[in-house]
Amino acid sequence: MGRKKKKQQKPWCWYCNREFDDEKILIQHQKAKHFKCHVCHKKLYTGPGLSIHCMQVHKETVDKVPNALPNRNNIEIEIYGMEGIPEEDVRAHEQNLKNKGSNKNNDDDDDDSNPAGGPAGPSRSSQLHPSTQQPFGALPGMAGPGAGGAGPHGMAGPGMMRPMGPMGGGPGMGPYGMHPGMMNQMGGMGPMGPMGPMGPMGGMGPMGGRPMGMPPGGPSRPLFPAAQVTAPQPGFPGPGAGMDSGPRPAFPAYSQPSATVTRPGAPVVGAPSVPVQGVSSVPSMGGPGGAPIPTASEISRKPALIQQGGATSKIVHPEQDISLEERRAQLARYRQPQGRGGLVGAHQPGQGGPMGGGHPQGGGIGGLRPPHHMQQMGMMRPGGPQPGLLGARPPGMAGGECRKAG
Amino acid sequence: MTMFGTGGLGASSSVFGQTAAASTANPMKDIEVVSPPDDSVSCLEFSPPAVPQTFLVAGSWDNNVRCWEVDQNSGKTQPKAQQTMGGPVLDVAWADDGTKVFMSGCDNTVRCWDLASNQTVQVAQHDAPVKTVHWVKAPNYTCIMTGSWDKTLKFWDTRSPNPMMSIALPERAYCADVDYPMAVVSTANRGIIVYQLEGQPQQFKTQESSLRYQHRCISIFRDKMNRPTGYAIGSVEGRVAIQYVNPANPKDNFTFKCHRSNGTNQGYQDIFSVNDIRFHPVHGTLATVGSDGRFSFWDKDARTKLKTSEAMEQSITKCAFNHTGQIFAYAVSYDWSKGHEFYTPTKKNYIFLHPCFEELKPRPKT
Numbered sequence: 001m002g003r004k005k006k007k008q009q010k011p012w013c014w015y016c017n018r019e020f021d022d023e024k025i026l027i028q029h030q031k032a033k034h035f036k037c038h039v040c041h042k043k044l045y046t047g048p049g050l051s052i053h054c055m056q057v058h059k060e061t062v063d064k065v066p067n068a069l070p071n072r073n074n075i076e077i078e079i080y081g082m083e084g085i086p087e088e089d090v091r092a093h094e095q096n097l098k099n100k101g102s103n104k105n106n107d108d109d110d111d112d113s114n115p116a117g118g119p120a121g122p123s124r125s126s127q128l129h130p131s132t133q134q135p136f137g138a139l140p141g142m143a144g145p146g147a148g149g150a151g152p153h154g155m156a157g158p159g160m161m162r163p164m165g166p167m168g169g170g171p172g173m174g175p176y177g178m179h180p181g182m183m184n185q186m187g188g189m190g191p192m193g194p195m196g197p198m199g200p201m202g203g204m205g206p207m208g209g210r211p212m213g214m215p216p217g218g219p220s221r222p223l224f225p226a227a228q229v230t231a232p233q234p235g236f237p238g239p240g241a242g243m244d245s246g247p248r249p250a251f252p253a254y255s256q257p258s259a260t261v262t263r264p265g266a267p268v269v270g271a272p273s274v275p276v277q278g279v280s281s282v283p284s285m286g287g288p289g290g291a292p293i294p295t296a297s298e299i300s301r302k303p304a305l306i307q308q309g310g311a312t313s314k315i316v317h318p319e320q321d322i323s324l325e326e327r328r329a330q331l332a333r334y335r336q337p338q339g340r341g342g343l344v345g346a347h348q349p350g351q352g353g354p355m356g357g358g359h360p361q362g363g364g365i366g367g368l369r370p371p372h373h374m375q376q377m378g379m380m381r382p383g384g385p386q387p388g389l390l391g392a393r394p395p396g397m398a399g400g401e402c403r404k405a406g
Numbered sequence: 407m408t409m410f411g412t413g414g415l416g417a418s419s420s421v422f423g424q425t426a427a428a429s430t431a432n433p434m435k436d437i438e439v440v441s442p443p444d445d446s447v448s449c450l451e452f453s454p455p456a457v458p459q460t461f462l463v464a465g466s467w468d469n470n471v472r473c474w475e476v477d478q479n480s481g482k483t484q485p486k487a488q489q490t491m492g493g494p495v496l497d498v499a500w501a502d503d504g505t506k507v508f509m510s511g512c513d514n515t516v517r518c519w520d521l522a523s524n525q526t527v528q529v530a531q532h533d534a535p536v537k538t539v540h541w542v543k544a545p546n547y548t549c550i551m552t553g554s555w556d557k558t559l560k561f562w563d564t565r566s567p568n569p570m571m572s573i574a575l576p577e578r579a580y581c582a583d584v585d586y587p588m589a590v591v592s593t594a595n596r597g598i599i600v601y602q603l604e605g606q607p608q609q610f611k612t613q614e615s616s617l618r619y620q621h622r623c624i625s626i627f628r629d630k631m632n633r634p635t636g637y638a639i640g641s642v643e644g645r646v647a648i649q650y651v652n653p654a655n656p657k658d659n660f661t662f663k664c665h666r667s668n669g670t671n672q673g674y675q676d677i678f679s680v681n682d683i684r685f686h687p688v689h690g691t692l693a694t695v696g697s698d699g700r701f702s703f704w705d706k707d708a709r710t711k712l713k714t715s716e717a718m719e720q721s722i723t724k725c726a727f728n729h730t731g732q733i734f735a736y737a738v739s740y741d742w743s744k745g746h747e748f749y750t751p752t753k754k755n756y757i758f759l760h761p762c763f764e765e766l767k768p769r770p771k772t
Contacts, residue, residue, distance in 0.1 A: 306619060306642060313666075313675035316697055316743050317642045321620050323580050323594070324679070324742040325448070325496060326555065329512050329535060331746060334467060334494050 012093060014077075014085045015068035027081045033067045046084075047075045431738075433716035436758035437481035439735075443755050444468040447737035449498045450757065452476075452728040457504030460728055461486070462735060464757060465495030471509045471519065478732065481759050489519050489526050496535060499550065502543045508550055510536035516552050518564055529564040532556050538591070540584040544603055551607070553579030553591050561607050571607055575599070581639075585626040588634035588651070592621040598639070600651055611651070616661050619643035625683040627690060627706070638692060638706070640680025642743075646694055648706050660709065665696030679743055682724045686766045688731035693766070695722035697743040701736050703762070708769040720753065727762070734762035 011026040012019045015034045020026040031043040035050045039058045044050040047065050054062045064073040078084045306321050318327060328334060428435045443466030453461035460476040462483070470490050474483045492513030499508045508529070510516040516530035516539050530536070534556035542549050542561070549561045549570060555578040560569040577593035588610075589601040596617060602610040615621065619641040627648075629635040636650035647661040667676035678697035685692045691712060695701045699718035704711050721741040727734055739755035740748065 312673070313677055315619070315643055315677045317620075317679055318743070318745045321594075323578075323620065323622070325535075325537065326578070328467070328742045328746075329494065334512060 009097065011082050014079045014089060015065055015072050017069065017072075017093075023081045030079070030081070034065045036066065038062075038066065046078045046080055048078050051075045431719050431754070431756065432758065433718065434758065434760060436760045437483070439474055439476075439483045439757035439759060441472070441474075441485045442757050443470060443472060443739075445494075445751070445755065446739035446741065447723050447755055447757060448494065448496050450724040450726040450735055450737050451498050451500055451507075452726050452733070452735065453504050454500050454502050455729045456502060460733070461504075462726070462728075462757070463498050463500070463507050464724075464737065465498045465509055465511070466739075466755070467494040469494055469511070471495055471498055471507065473507070473521070476728070476733065476759065478728075478730075481733075481761075483759070487521070487524055489517070489524075491515070491517060493535070496537050497539045499539045499541045501541050502548075508539045508541065510539040510552060514554070514556075516550065516562070530560065530562045530569070531567075532558065532560065534578075537579050538582040540582060540589070542584055542586065542589070542603055542607070544586055544605075546605070551582070551584055551589060553582045555579065557593075559591055559601075573601075573607070573609065580621055581624045583624050583626045583637065585628070585634040588626055590624055590626060590637050592624045592639060594620070596621055598624075598637075598649075613649060613651070615639065616647040616649060616659060617641040617643070617645055619645070622679055623682045625685055625692070627685045627692070638683045638685070640683050640694060642679040644677040644680065644696065646680055646683060646704075662704070662709070664694055664702055664704075664711075665698045665700065667698065678721075679741070681722060681741055684725050684727055686731050686762070687727055687729055688763075689766045689768055691766045691768050693725055693727070693734060693762075695725045695736055697721040697741055699738065701725060701734070701760075703766050705768045710769050712769065713765050718756075720755075731766070732761060732763050734760040734766075736760065 010019045010021065011023040013026055013030055013034075015030065018029065020029060031045065035044040035046060036042070037044065037050060037053055037058070039054065039060065042053065044053055050065075051062050054060045062075055065075050077086075305319050306315055306317055317324070320327070432438060439462065443464060445466050445468035447464050447466050449465040451463050453459070453463075460478050462474045462476050463471060464474075465471045469492070470488050472488045473486045475486050476483050489509070491509055491511045492515065493511050495509050495511040497510045500506070501508070505521055507519040507521065508516055509519060509526075510530070512535040514532050514535060515528050516536055517526045518529045519526045530539075530550065530552050532552065532554035534554050536552050536554045538551075538553040540551045542551050547563070549563050551559065551561050553559050553575070557575045557578055559573045559575050559579060559582075561571040562569050575591065575593050576597045576599075577595045580592055580594055582589065582591040584603070587602060587604040589603055589607065591597075591599050591601070592615075593599070596615040596619075598613045598615055598621075600610045600613060601607055617639060620643075621639050621641055623640040624637050626634045626637045635652075636648065639647045639649065641647075644665045645661050645663050647659070649659045653659050665678040665680055667674075667678075676698070680694050680696050682695045683692055690707075691703060691705045693701055693703050699721050700715045701722055702711060702714040718738040720738050721743060722736050723739050723741045725734065725736040735757060737755070737757045740750070740753070742749070
């Protein structure tokens, strides 16, 4: 656009970063998604309002704004539409918009500070809590790259917020400052980077030598088509060779900065270790080598997680992003020592023997889920041929001694 | 509503003469295959046209591959034979002449089952479970293609213990399909690689996925001239992408949502994995089966849904069409989508046969 307009361009929701055409719609959205009482479904007007309502009417405390990004769920911040949004967040948001639009990330942030709260209207008693906005509070203070780093976080995309959030956790800011900077240099992948959960970008990269520097989608493409979860996307650009990944930013923001850092080399996200190790055990995740030390919140994401859609929908799939078959195959009852392939017909029920013996990680099994269920499954059932049943095998028991059936 | 034997069904021939009783286990009143596997069904394939009878082969997590003969007219099934692998079976494939069945599994091998002699022999080896096996019949060679979690795709002339070709994959192979001269493999991290099998297998191109979640199944479809031209991929997020290898128009590619509960669960929408996709051999329409325990039929050209079934008691893990397109087989067993807590070993696994020729007819274009 010709002259830089100072007012906010499109209203956006501070809680979840979604954009709207109209502030009215934004307010409706906030009332329905963020200010709705979970008990009686009454729609309040603000976060504090919701908190007060729940306390008085239901005697319940609400400490977090529902459906909000984890770094944006402070219930005491009074936001109504576009009013009440803390300045730094406003600025950060605009940075993101600029970064996205300019197809090249990480130009020095122009500190055109927009006055907060675009549309006119008496601002409510805005209790700005800069301190609570840990990541964003920090960023504008950082150098350009840092601000660029804020970009991806801020613009995690409408509807994709929740997953982004944890990445924005305070301690995470440190590494972020670096990564987005790095990624930005890759050219265009930056903003998408943190959002590439299963390292989709990572997968793409090694896969076909698809250049990392894929430009973000042209202005014509909706930034986050994923946000429009509702309709199938007939216009969805085909994946033909040479198609850039414009709409890709719509990735449910996995925000694995460390993953993206290792992207150039490794198939990301702990993938190498996944098939073999116990999946969810945090300690076993070596993490892609060379990545900056991930924070606690990031460590828990190492085995790429399938991001849930949020409060209104839930993917019926275990969290870790490994195939169901891999998950199942790790279970003791299905485990086979390698190289047994030559023997056929020998493996009838109670194959006992080396069953699972080779699996060194009791922790791996334990990592799968609650132990007691394992035991139930482990019971010998006289009737059916159950390959690999070895009696109760509580996880954590080293594989070594479990030879006895039942 | 009975599916069998009423007017308009399978007018040409082969209508199942009998009706099954509806039950919660069989809400579609389909024919139940006798002696089903004792654990979840991981793969399901009908015999090729070269064989006059109709055989159905299913691999299971109980390490066995079972073969039934299916009577096309009555739908009756009869167990014929069974073989066992060294670990859970992950995939099965028929040779095009119908004399052999290949089975691959968690014991890292692929075995060839000669049906006439009822003997098996190992024909391939990987360093990790072999997730996919497909028969490749080219004018100048035949082989099997095996995809494994060891991130390789190998081609084997089954007479030799060494692969004729080994191609590195960017990630673990999750699903694959072959329709000469095209092959496509999808890996973890949503990789898609298309191969060209003419002359010798070689990588043709990698493509981006329109799906943002883990890929689970893939199936090649043909164009109006019966040439393989694209594929359908299903993900764990209740979505299928139709992608062309060379789309004439970017809008040719699209995705659609499926296997979702649509907010019926306390306002939540449950989103289920698409476990398998198959194209009807005659109509070119497709079927999807999901963790929600339903199957759906779709017309991708009219971009419309043709039908959705009632929900089974467990997820549907696999499906298959026989070569005439009369029978749609689907396996109801636990797919692990809710983790091991929801695994009930005592729950029966089913394979149902559903007459489908009429239901899968494409929507007339208006």
